[in-house]
Amino acid sequence: MAALSTAFPRARRARGEASRAKTNSRSPLERQHRRMFWPFAAPAVIFYTVIFLVPIGYAAWTSFYKWDGVSDKKWRGWKNYQVLFDDPAFRSSLTNTLKILFVGGACTFVIAFGLTMALREMRARLFARSVIFFPCLVNAMVFGILAGFLFSPDGPVNQVLHDVGVSTPPKWLSTDNQFPMILGTIIWTATGYYTAIIMAGVDQIPTYLYEAAELDGCNAFQRFRHVTLPLAWEVISVCAVLWTVSSLQIFELILAFGGTQNSAAPPVNSWNTAMYVYETAFPPRSTPQLGMATAAAMVALVLIGFITLVLRRVMRRAAIEY
Amino acid sequence: MTTTPRRLAAVGTAAVIAAAGLSACSSSSGSGSKDGFTYWSMWTAQEPQGQAIKKLFDQYTAETGVKVDVQFLGRDVNTRIVPAITANKAPDLWDQGSDVIYGSAASTGQALDLTPVLSMQVPGEGKTVGEIIPAKYNQALPKDSNGVQNWVIPYIVSSAEFFYNAADPDIKAAMPTPPATWADFIKVCDALKAKSKPCLASEGEDDWTNGLIFDYRLNAAGVNFADLTNDKTGAAWDNPAVLKAAQETDQLIAGHYVVPGYDATKTPAQETAWASGKDAFFMNGSWVTSETGKEVASTWKYGAMLPPGVTAPDSMTFGFTIPKKAKHADAAEKFIAWFVQQKNMAALASTADTLTTRTDVPAPADLTDVQKALDSSAVRLTFDGQSGDDVYTKVFAQNFLDFWHGKLAPEQFVAKVKATQVSYWKSQS
Numbered sequence: 001m002a003a004l005s006t007a008f009p010r011a012r013r014a015r016g017e018a019s020r021a022k023t024n025s026r027s028p029l030e031r032q033h034r035r036m037f038w039p040f041a042a043p044a045v046i047f048y049t050v051i052f053l054v055p056i057g058y059a060a061w062t063s064f065y066k067w068d069g070v071s072d073k074k075w076r077g078w079k080n081y082q083v084l085f086d087d088p089a090f091r092s093s094l095t096n097t098l099k100i101l102f103v104g105g106a107c108t109f110v111i112a113f114g115l116t117m118a119l120r121e122m123r124a125r126l127f128a129r130s131v132i133f134f135p136c137l138v139n140a141m142v143f144g145i146l147a148g149f150l151f152s153p154d155g156p157v158n159q160v161l162h163d164v165g166v167s168t169p170p171k172w173l174s175t176d177n178q179f180p181m182i183l184g185t186i187i188w189t190a191t192g193y194y195t196a197i198i199m200a201g202v203d204q205i206p207t208y209l210y211e212a213a214e215l216d217g218c219n220a221f222q223r224f225r226h227v228t229l230p231l232a233w234e235v236i237s238v239c240a241v242l243w244t245v246s247s248l249q250i251f252e253l254i255l256a257f258g259g260t261q262n263s264a265a266p267p268v269n270s271w272n273t274a275m276y277v278y279e280t281a282f283p284p285r286s287t288p289q290l291g292m293a294t295a296a297a298m299v300a301l302v303l304i305g306f307i308t309l310v311l312r313r314v315m316r317r318a319a320i321e322y
Numbered sequence: 323m324t325t326t327p328r329r330l331a332a333v334g335t336a337a338v339i340a341a342a343g344l345s346a347c348s349s350s351s352g353s354g355s356k357d358g359f360t361y362w363s364m365w366t367a368q369e370p371q372g373q374a375i376k377k378l379f380d381q382y383t384a385e386t387g388v389k390v391d392v393q394f395l396g397r398d399v400n401t402r403i404v405p406a407i408t409a410n411k412a413p414d415l416w417d418q419g420s421d422v423i424y425g426s427a428a429s430t431g432q433a434l435d436l437t438p439v440l441s442m443q444v445p446g447e448g449k450t451v452g453e454i455i456p457a458k459y460n461q462a463l464p465k466d467s468n469g470v471q472n473w474v475i476p477y478i479v480s481s482a483e484f485f486y487n488a489a490d491p492d493i494k495a496a497m498p499t500p501p502a503t504w505a506d507f508i509k510v511c512d513a514l515k516a517k518s519k520p521c522l523a524s525e526g527e528d529d530w531t532n533g534l535i536f537d538y539r540l541n542a543a544g545v546n547f548a549d550l551t552n553d554k555t556g557a558a559w560d561n562p563a564v565l566k567a568a569q570e571t572d573q574l575i576a577g578h579y580v581v582p583g584y585d586a587t588k589t590p591a592q593e594t595a596w597a598s599g600k601d602a603f604f605m606n607g608s609w610v611t612s613e614t615g616k617e618v619a620s621t622w623k624y625g626a627m628l629p630p631g632v633t634a635p636d637s638m639t640f641g642f643t644i645p646k647k648a649k650h651a652d653a654a655e656k657f658i659a660w661f662v663q664q665k666n667m668a669a670l671a672s673t674a675d676t677l678t679t680r681t682d683v684p685a686p687a688d689l690t691d692v693q694k695a696l697d698s699s700a701v702r703l704t705f706d707g708q709s710g711d712d713v714y715t716k717v718f719a720q721n722f723l724d725f726w727h728g729k730l731a732p733e734q735f736v737a738k739v740k741a742t743q744v745s746y747w748k749s750q751s
Contacts, residue, residue, distance in 0.1 A: 069404040070430045086749035088742075089716045148588030171586035175527055175723050258527070267527070268720050282401045285421040285710025287429045 056301070063295035068287045080295040089268045090296060093276040096179060097300065100186060100272060101247045101307070107187045108243065109236075112195040117224045119195070120202055129199060132192035143185050144256025147173065151181070178270045182257050186250060194239050201235030202228055230320060237315040241308055248304045251275060273300040358389035359414035359650040359657070362403070364422075364640070367394040370612065371478070374673035378666050382657060390657070400426045403645070407432050412645035415654035420463055420474050420639045421703070421710060427645065428466035433473035434644040434651055440472060442659040451475065451659050455679050459639045462701050475658050476639035476679045477667065481692050482534045482704055483635070484603040485610055487618070488625030492519050493602050501630050504542070504570050511579040514602050521579035523596035523604040524726075525589045529719040530709065531606050532726050534636075535574070535629065537705050539567035542631030548706035551713045554747040559740035568725070568732035575728050585727045607638060611688035612675040626691035635692075637701035639679065717743045 026034075063080055065073035084090045115132060119125045150157050151172035161169040171177060205227065213223045229236070251274040258266020265271075265279050273296055281293035361379070365372035372394050379390050393413075395402065400422045406412045407427065418426075427433045440452030447454070459476045466473050486493055496513035511521035524532055537547050543563035550558045558564070574580055581601045584592055590613075596604045597617040604610065611624050628635055642661070644654050660666075667678040675686045677693055685693035708714050721742060725735035 068430045070407050070427075070432050083749055087716070088745070148591055152587050152591055153583040173527070173586045173588050175585075175727065178527075265715050265719075267529070267723060268716055279715065283425060283710060283712065283715075284400070285419075286425040286712060288404060288426070289712075 059294040060298055062291060063298050065291045067290045069290050073291075076291060080291050081299070084292065084295050084299065089271065090273075090276055092269055093271040093273050093296075094299070094303075096270070097248065097272040097274075097303075099179075100183060100250060101244060101304075104183055104186050104190070104247060105240070105243050108190045108194060109239070111187070111191045112198055112239075113224065113229075115191065115195045116198050116202060116228065117220055119199060120228070121220065129192075129196055133196050134192065135189040136193040138189070140185075140189075140253040141256050143189070143253065147181065147185070147257065175267050175269070178258055178267060182253055182270060185253060185257075186247075190243070190246075194243065197239055197242075198232060198235055201232040205231045230317075233315070233317050234319065237312070237317075240311055240315060244304060244308050244311060248300055249274060251278065273297075358391065359648075359653040360391040361393070361654075362399050362413040362416040363392065363394045364397060364399050364416070364418045365394055366396040370674035371670070371676065374670045377673075378661060378669070381666075382660060386660070388653060388657070403427060407645050407647055410647055412647050414648040414650040415642055415644055415657065417477075417640060417642050420459075420476060420641055421707070423474050423641070423643045424464060424466070425710065427643065428470075428473040429464075431467040431470075432646050433466060433470075434646050434648065435468075435470045435472060436475055436644065436655070436658075437470075437472045439475055439655050439658050442655065444663055445660055447663065451662055454662060454664075454682070456681065458699065458701050459637055459679060462637060462703055463639075464707060474639070474641040474643045475662070476641035477662060477670070478640040478674075479677050479679050479696060480608040480638045480640075481635045481677075481696055481701075482531075482605060482607050482638070483626040483628055483692060483695065484605055485608075485624060485626050486603045487599060487622050489621050489623040490599065490602070492517050496602075500627050503630050504539070504573075507630050508573055508577065508579075511574070511577065515577075515579065520581040520601035521603060522574055522581065523592050523601045524580050524584040525592045526585040526587060526727065527723070528589060529723050529726075533709075533718070533722050534605050534704060536567060536571045536722065537636075538629040538632050539570045540564065541633055541702065542629065543567045544633075546706045548708040551708050551718060551743065553743070554751075556740040556744040556747075559736050559743070565732060565736055568735055572725070572732045575726065608677065608689055608692045611686075615675060615688070624688040624691075626689075626695070628695055634698060634700050634702045635695040636704045637696060638704060641679075713743070713746060717746045 062073070064075065064077055066076045066080070067073040119128055122128060149155055152158075153171075157172065158169045172181060209227050209231070210223055213227050218226065250272060254266055254270055254272060254275050255278075258270045265284070266275065271279070277293045277297045277300070280289050280296060282288060363372060363375060365375060367373070367376060376392065376394070379392050383389055397418075399416060400418055403412065403416060404426050423433065440450060440455075442451050443449070444451055444454060455475065455477075459479060460472050460474065463471070463474070465471050488494070492514060496517070497510045501507040501510055514521045526532070540547055540550070540563075543566055545558075545561060545563050545567065550561075550564065553559075581592060581595065593604065593606075593610070593614060594617060595601065597614040599619065599622075608626070642654075642658050644651050648654060662680065664680060664683060667680045667683045670676065671678050671683050671686055675688060677685050677689050677696070681697065703709075705714060718739060721730070721735060721739045724730045724738075725732070730738060
């Protein structure tokens with residue numbers, strides 16, 4: 001009720017509530033802002049609720065049923081979740097998701113920071129930025145197809161390795177190397193994207209701060225450590241959340257790398273949770289298990305939601321004004 | 323049978339299913355015109371099959387005046403059909419591989435019983451549909467959840483065999499007559515090896531085509547793959563015949579008869595290499611002839627043979643089915659009876675370089691050997707119908723690839739699949 005009263009000062013005034021003095025103390029502009037809050041916010045709130053919250057609620061509800069999408073739902077309670085965690089395929093999918101999140105994330109950001117240090121001080125940096133951003137524009141399907149050409153035993157990569165004296169190069173495309181290759185491609189494509197965002201933040205840092213650091217005798221790493229990192233922290237924090245959320249959605253690259261024309265699915269050891277959800281919801285030749293699929297999706301959602309919250313908390317810093 | 327690009331196109335649908343249930347999946351109206359019906363095709367408009375079928379639909383409308391709303395959705399059709407049925411917006415007619423139709427509709431009792439269609443007259447032929455489409459194809463399929471056998475009318479049939487270039491002098495010299503036993507086949511491989519020609523092409527990452535060799539060895543040893551993998555105790559893997567099948571399969575790997583580097587390439591690298599004559603045999607579905615037809619030399623002559631000792635060729639049929647909730651099922655049924663006319667099926671066979679289910683439609687030259695094999699009195703399903711099922715994907719596929727890549731000996735492979743299978747079924751109980 002308190003919230004309602006705050007939200008609707010006109011109604012509160014009509015009821016003659018005691019907080020009149022406090023309300024009157026607000027400026028006319030502030031009162032106007034408060035009056036217009038819900039008319040402006042309501043469409044977005046309704047839209048968000050209908051498009052996101054209701055479907056998530058429906059998915060959560062479905063996850064407690066056995067359902068093929070057509071027949072009547074059968075209540076299974078927490079059994080779907082129990083089966084899920086007993087399923088080695090799901091456990092390995094979850095592990096792969098976390099590998100993408102943490103290993104992929106660490107590599108991506110370390111490289112992005114390195115590039116940031118180099119790009120900030122190089123000539124033709126706008127051109128260089130465009131070049132490193134380019135992989136982000138290419139569809140994952142292209143990488144899946146290109147990999148077969150580039151990394152085949154007698155492909156260009158191995159030819160270069162032979163030329164520099166590597167006589168037994170790795171079997172890049174073996175099923176054991178499939179997930180590391182996928183991870184490498186994710187890092188390669190994501191690095192340019194995050195470097196571009198971090199660089200946009202770095203561009204806002206006044207150059208005199210760098211000049212001062214240089215006068216103090218800081219080398220490039222020290223300038224990054226003491227100037228770039230703290231002043232671009234808010235942007236980096238947003239990038240970390242973006243990465244966390246987007247890592248959950250990676251799907252097509254795994255399908256493109258591992259799927260073959262005849263194969264029922266990519267090898268299970270290369271699945272992440274998104275792939276697990278897809279294969280469970282749309283098995284090519286067996287009955288859909290939508291309850292299990294939504295249970296897997298809910299686990300991934302909760303996990304990523306939790307990690308995002310922790311990340312926001314850990315990365316929270318007082319804003320530095322400059 | 324399911325291509326990666328098409329499956330990719332279903333990503334959006336998958337996401338919606340995962341996050342939003344089935345709120346927004348249906349995409350098309352299921353209503354047809356007064357005398358017409360709607361059809362969702364598993365083919366794309368660019369594929370030869372799609373082109374041939376498009377012509378036949380146009381012809382049908384011209385002949386009968388019945389309007390058909392045709393949508394060429396490609397393999398994505400199977401991800402769209404379930405939400406469409408749920409939303410009561412299903413097409414009146416759709417087609418797919420029978421295994422896919424079973425998984426998405428028949429297994430849940432959502433496919434119409436087409437037994438009455440078998441009694442319908444084929445226009446101008448004085449025969450019924452049931453008299454011209456061999457019953458063995460449907461008899462090989464599982465019954466739907468209501469006990470219905472005829473939930474699909476198959477019009478195209480494929481089979482998996484060892485394909486080779488019958489005009490290749492190396493192969494002709496090594497194999498004057500088809501091998502009668504597996505040991506004879508290994509001798510053929512030895513003869514080819516002596517000429518520095520790998521006996522077998524293999525897309526090493528593909529558990530399905532490579533697994534077919536093991537599946538056929540099991541069949542030759544009298545073991546049913548589906549029974550084997552459905553055994554919750556795993557005891558079926560203790561059958562000595564299973565180990566024998568694994569050992570025979572292993573002969574190809576341990577004997578280095580498979581093309582070198584097969585375990586580190588990506589589809590379709592090895593298929594392309596095979597089509598250029600680098601190796602001899604390639605286990606694949608009979609669509610391989612249309613896939614490689616433009617790549618092979620003009621002297622190439624497709625031959626196909628079943629692995630020695632096999633009791634029945636496998637069959638993969640593609641056919642029409644009608645959702646139970648179809649609004650114009652009668653019109654769709656009439657069309658099926660019209661479609662299976664000899665002239666129509668012959669046009670389909672020649673345009674798409676494919677085998678039809680009519681025995682009186684000659685096979686394209688590339689597929690005469692396959693048609694001969696399919697003339698047998700009985701056929702079986704690949705992996706006895708288990709391919710693409712959860713237990714196949716999660717239990718068999720990964721372990722088989724390790725075995726196929728030489729990382730597991732036959733005994734280790736059998737023991738590992740057995741253990742994985744027991745724990746899989748335990749988790750599902």
